[in-house]
Amino acid sequence: MNKTNFGKKIVKIKTKKELVKNLFNNVSNQYDLMNDLMSFGLHRIWKRDLVKNIDVVSPSIILDLAGGTGDVSKHLFKKYKESTIIIYDLSYEMIKKSQERIKNKNIIYINGSAELIALPDNSLDLITISFGLRNFANIDEAIKECFRILKFGGKVYCLEFSPSYSKTFKPTYDFYCDNIIPKIGKLVAKNESAYQYLSDSIRSFYLNPELKNIFNKNGFFCYNDVKYFGGIAILNVFSKV
Ligand SMILES: C[S@@+](CC[C@H](N)C(=O)[O-])C[C@H]1O[C@@H](n2cnc3c(N)ncnc32)[C@H](O)[C@@H]1O
Incomplete structure (x- = not known):
């Protein structure tokens, strides 16, 4: 099957990659501000917590996949001063922002795709x-x-929005996603459709048990998950076994 969803639309896989790349190239200047406004700053706490949760000792190389403007890498860099950190992203403009924000000889920037990672096996x-x-x-x-590029026992810490949130939140959260986020996107980023996509992509994403299944099917063991704000965002930890 060569189709997938882009928000509410079904598109070819190749088309989604282009649409997503263009979207993040277009919003890169307002990306950080928008994150603060939309999440009331919560994304900062979640990302800090992601890095706090990491229990890998002295990794020599860390891949911050879809690293964007470098929020997570900033914390990784403080925790792992001796490690090489690769900020890897499809959008050249997002990578450029991370280069402006964090400059260090231990950080490498790669503009590339998660579906074909330019790193060796294991x-x-x-x-x-x-x-x-x-x-x-x-x-x-x-x-x-x-799975291919990790050593055996290597780990993926994956923080993502989830539609597996508590039912109590549903009416408020749906209203917020449908009516508020796109409007903030229109006002601040001058890009309503990009932020409509953001809302739609959250609700059309896998439920957390489905996501775990995909990792399991590909050889990973999920040994922990941390739910933020009633499950609006979830940190899953997967290990290559
Ligand atoms: C919502 S941003 C997250 C950025 C950053 N990790 C953060 O937490 O702020 C999603 C990022 O995924 C990147 N991305 C989307 N599709 C990708 C792909 N196929 N390969 C690599 N990066 C991708 C986008 O360019 C964008 O920078």
Whole structure:
């Protein structure tokens, strides 16, 4: 099957990759501000917590897959001063922002695709993916690539929005996603459709048990999950076994 969903639409995998790349190239200037406004700053706490949760000792190379403007890498860098951190992203403009924000000889920037990662087999101990996975054109391929490049016992820390949130939140959260987020996108980023996609992509994403199944099917063991804000965002930890 060469089709996938882009928000509410069904598109070809190749088309989704282009649409997503263009979308993030277009919003890169307002991306950080928009995240603060939309999540009331919560995304900062979740990303910090992701890095706090990592229990891998002295990884020599860390891949921050779909690293965007470098929020997670910033924390990784503080925790793992001796490690090489690769910020890897499909959008050149997002990568450029991360280069402006964090400059260090231990950080490498790669503009590339998660579905075909330019790194050798069994070469890494640690991968982080923060709010990247649901944007990938071919999630299954990206997970296979993570498996290929990780050493046995290596881990993926994957933070993502989830539709598996508590039912109590549903009416408020749906209203917020449908009516508020796109409007903030229109006002601040001058891009309503990009933020409509953001809302739609959250609700059309896999429920957390389904997501775990895809990782399991590809050889990973899920040994932990942390739910934020009633499950609006979930940190899953997967290990290559
Ligand atoms: C919502 S942003 C998250 C950025 C950052 N990790 C964070 O937490 O702020 C999603 C990122 O995924 C990147 N992305 C989307 N599809 C990708 C793919 N197929 N391969 C690599 N990066 C991708 C986008 O360019 C964008 O920078």
